[in-house]
């Protein structure tokens with residue numbers, strides 16, 4: 001809800017706004033969301049798409065690490081003994097950002113699958129990242145190259161053929177889990193749908209009609 005966060009990192013604000021319920025959000029922290037490191041955590045795909053950096057501090061010193069690679073397995077991270085996550089840095093980028101998740105109901109649910117998009121109009125680059133698409137938050141250079149190529153940077157429009165290519169690439173690249181909530185095949189299909197939906201929204205200038 002912080003206007004400064006919503007202005008600088010709208011994708012992060014969207015992901016936070018769909019976490020749990022108002023009561024849960026009043027208690028939940030960014031640090032806990034990251035360090036618990038579960039594949040369905042809301043904020044992880046956006047932080048990956050934003051190429052976030054984490055500041056880790058302990059009595060012995062401090063170090064900054066990329067979020068990319070910080071989660072090593074479900075529930076496991078590169079946090080060292082005695083270290084606390086004290087700050088998260090994300091760039092304020094010009095361009096569309098969004099986060100979507102699919103779950104069993106419309107409120108207070110964890111993501112069966114999720115996806116985030118960050119468009120950087122200055123660098124002319126699109127980054128997509130996904131939750132519950134693999135054991136750790138997932139992105140792929142090949143997917144991002146195709147997503148970037150799908151955009152007509154002169155007009156901001158997104159080519160339908162480019163979207164279709166991204167959807168197929170995502171479905172080929174992901175390695176989603178199967179559990180009591182959904183099969184791997186369902187997740188693979190749904191992740192493609194979410195990627196396509198986010199790219200279409202980006203091309204429509206952020207309209208929810210896409």
Ligand SMILES: Cc1cc2nc3c(=O)[nH]c(=O)nc-3n(C[C@H](O)[C@H](O)[C@H](O)COP(=O)(O)OP(=O)(O)OC[C@H]3O[C@@H](n4cnc5c(N)ncnc54)[C@H](O)[C@@H]3O)c2cc1C
Nearest residue numbers: 019020024028029031032033035036041042084085109110
């Ligand atoms: C009803 C309900 C609904 C929920 N819905 C969602 C949802 O939709 N999406 C979602 O992502 N999550 C959801 N959650 C899970 C949880 O509330 C959030 O992920 C929240 O952001 C976790 O933050 P926390 O501060 O409560 O972490 P905690 O649970 O207090 O901590 C989690 C772990 O991280 C460690 N930790 C916490 N902060 C730090 C730090 N700064 N440095 C190092 N280690 C740290 C703790 O020691 C612990 O091991 C839900 C929870 C409930 C109860």
